[in-house]
Amino acid sequence: MKKRLVILGATGSIGESTLRVVEAHPDRFEVVGLAAGRDAVGLRALAQKWQVKHLALSAENDEGIPSGVDALCELASLPEADIVVMAIAGIAGYAPTMAAIRAGHDIALATKEVLVMAGDEVMALRAEKGVRILPLDSEHSAIFQCLQSMATMPACVRPHHADPTTFAETRIAEVILTASGGPFFKQADLDWGKVSVASALNHPRWSMGPKVTIDSATMMNKGLEMIEALHLFHLDPKQLRVWVHPQSIVHSFVQFKDTALIAQLAQPDMALPIQYALTWPDRALHAPVPEMTLAQMQNLEFAEPDLNRFPCLKLVFEALPRGSWTHPILTLANEVAVKAFLAEQISAAAIAPIIEAGLSRGPQSFEEILAHAEEDVVRWA
Numbered sequence: 001m002k003k004r005l006v007i008l009g010a011t012g013s014i015g016e017s018t019l020r021v022v023e024a025h026p027d028r029f030e031v032v033g034l035a036a037g038r039d040a041v042g043l044r045a046l047a048q049k050w051q052v053k054h055l056a057l058s059a060e061n062d063e064g065i066p067s068g069v070d071a072l073c074e075l076a077s078l079p080e081a082d083i084v085v086m087a088i089a090g091i092a093g094y095a096p097t098m099a100a101i102r103a104g105h106d107i108a109l110a111t112k113e114v115l116v117m118a119g120d121e122v123m124a125l126r127a128e129k130g131v132r133i134l135p136l137d138s139e140h141s142a143i144f145q146c147l148q149s150m151a152t153m154p155a156c157v158r159p160h161h162a163d164p165t166t167f168a169e170t171r172i173a174e175v176i177l178t179a180s181g182g183p184f185f186k187q188a189d190l191d192w193g194k195v196s197v198a199s200a201l202n203h204p205r206w207s208m209g210p211k212v213t214i215d216s217a218t219m220m221n222k223g224l225e226m227i228e229a230l231h232l233f234h235l236d237p238k239q240l241r242v243w244v245h246p247q248s249i250v251h252s253f254v255q256f257k258d259t260a261l262i263a264q265l266a267q268p269d270m271a272l273p274i275q276y277a278l279t280w281p282d283r284a285l286h287a288p289v290p291e292m293t294l295a296q297m298q299n300l301e302f303a304e305p306d307l308n309r310f311p312c313l314k315l316v317f318e319a320l321p322r323g324s325w326t327h328p329i330l331t332l333a334n335e336v337a338v339k340a341f342l343a344e345q346i347s348a349a350a351i352a353p354i355i356e357a358g359l360s361r362g363p364q365s366f367e368e369i370l371a372h373a374e375e376d377v378v379r380w381a
C-alpha cells in the first residue's frame, strides 16, 4: 500500500526535494495534502500537477485556499495521511506539528525550531501518542542511521516500554555533527563587522533559504542542530561535538563507548535523508541522487571549529549545560538578529552580542525574549 504524505512547506527547497523523492517512487508514495507559506500560485500549480485536493496556506490569498494556523493544523491532521513532512520555516511549524502528533501521524521533521523551542513538550506528546519523529535534517538523519547499528531504536521512534539500560544513547560516547563551515571558514582575516549580506548568502555547498544560510555562515545553524539532536536522541550536552568538514560528504558520526566510530556518507543532496525518513525502516532500491564516487573520497578534511572566530557557536556550547531554558533564547534572539542583519539594520558582528544579552537575562517567556531582542537590535543599529 502506498504511504500517504502531507507536505507542509511544499513550495520551499525541502518540499521540492520531497516531491523529487515521490516522483522517483510512484509505487511507494502518494501526496494527499500540500501547504505553503505565501506562494498561492506556486501551491496551486503543485496541486494541479500532483492532483491534490487538500491545500492550506499560512497567508491570506486570492486563490481561495484555506489560510492561517487553523488551516495548517487541519491539513496536518488530515485523517487519510500516514506521515506529515514538516518543512514550514521557523516557529510557525510548531502548532501544525502538535496537531499532526495529536492526530496520531508520524512526522518527518525538517523544521528544527519545533524541537529547539519546544522539544520537551513535543517529545513527551510523541511518546504519549506513540508517534514517530523521523529526522530530515541531513546531520540528524546521519546520526539516526548510525544509531541503527545498535539493536535498539533511536529515542525519537521508540515505543515507551523498552528497558532503558539497553538504549542506544547509553552506548554513545560522542555524537559528532559535521558542518561545512559556511563561506567564511577559510577566510583568514574574517571580520564580522565587514561581512556583507550578499557574501553571507553565498553558501559553498547547500542551497537553502536566506535565514538558514546566514545561520550556516555564523555556524549558529550547527548550534540549533545540537539542540535538535539533544531532543531527538535523548543526549546530554556533554556528548555533543562539532567538526568542520568542508566537503559535506560525511553527514555526521556517532562514536560509541567501545571506540567504534560510525559515519554516514552521501552526496550533499536533501533527497536522500528525506527518502530515508519516508521509507524507514526500509531502504529503497534507488534514490534520485548521484552515486558517490571514489574521487570524492580522496580529500575529506575534518577540523575542530575555532570558537573564537564563530562566537554564535561558542555561545551555544556555553549555554547548553545551563539547561533547556536557554534553547528558546538561543533561537529567538538569533532569529530577530538575523532578520535585522538581512534588512541591513545591524552588522553581522552584532548577532552574537544580541544572543549573549538574551542569555544574560535568564529564563524568560517567548514574548519577553522577542521584545528584548528587538530592543537590542535598536541598540546595535
Ligand code: MG
Pocket: 137, 138, 139, 225
Ligand atoms: Mg543540517
